[in-house]
Amino acid sequence: MKARVFVTLKPGVLDPQGKAIHHALEGLGFSGVNDVRAGKLIELDLADGTADGDIEEMCRRLLANTVIENFRIERLENA
Amino acid sequence: MKSAVIVFPGSNCDRDLAVALEQVTGRKPDMVWHRDTDLPDGVDFIGLPGGFSYGDYLRSGAMAARSPIMRAVVDAAHRGMPVIGICNGFQVLTEAGLLPGALMRNAGLNFVCRPVALTVENSQSLFTAAYRSGEEIRVPVAHHDGNFQADDATLDRIEGEGRIAFRYAEQVNGSARGIAGILNGAGNVLGMMPHPERAIEPAHGGSDGRRLFEGLLEAVA
Secondary structure: OEEEEEEEEOOOOOOHHHHHHHHHHHHOOOOOOOOOOOOEEEEEEOOOOOOHHHHHHHHHHHHOOOOOEEEEEEEEOOO | OOEEEEEOOOEOOHHHHHHHHHHHHOOOOEEEEOOOOOOOOOOOEEEEOOEOHHHHOOOOOHHHHOOHHHHHHHHHHHOOOOEEEEOHHHHHHHHOOOOOOEEEOOOOOOOEEEEEEEEEOOOOOOOOOOOOOOOEEEEEEEEOOOEEEOOHHHHHHHHHOOOEEEEEOOOOOOOHHHEEEEEOOOOOEEEEOOOHHHOOEHHHOEOOOHHHHHHHHHHHO
16 A cells, blocks of 8 residues: 655745745746745555554654644555 | 764764864764664763764754664753754754754755854853853854744744854844754753854864863863
């Protein structure tokens, strides 16, 4: 079974990287981009039946820094 | 004073820190590998050096903070042992939960590598007793992720409790409230982005960092 963990900066946390991407998009002539926030996608290949709680614990203890980041887990049951 | 310097894969200021400690304390520190699980007997000071532990994978300091030796470091810190984390060491201390906040990418996105002016905000700590409060010193920085951030309540608390040890006296990396170094609640753990170990003799271009180690030696010995 596979799971995807999306790690994103909490709202309000300054994202210099997202800002730079935003500027670059504008430089390429893409108008109408209001804001850009950059995050991470982590794919986990897990033993079947891994509990949700275990994946959450992985996020809390290592994959995300909950001081500045939020995480969202997406289970891909048949992957 | 017997000190230990923790060495992670990718640490690159461990030897500079060891030289500074040996010069000031007269005693070679024990170099402790990240895979070790115990600190050497009789250690009374721990230094976490700068560098790029684990290639800054995931987040700066994230992997190092979960390495085996860090359990012993966290226990020792909770027992009151003085611990300093410099640059990557500061990032490791926040990731390990010994210090609040997080160190994010510099606001200007550039790696900043130059001597900067710092204001000593608190001269009452173990680490800053040899400085005067409000004194301006020059110490080099060399980092990409030195932008200290925490929520307002945390910032108010550490500021109110006098836990800001050093503040940048110039614009460096976008850190909240110009924070360059902070103490834990008990005052025995200091994390700072600037490198005092790179400013211990005139040949370095300045020796303002030396007093940090001298003050510490006096406090601990």
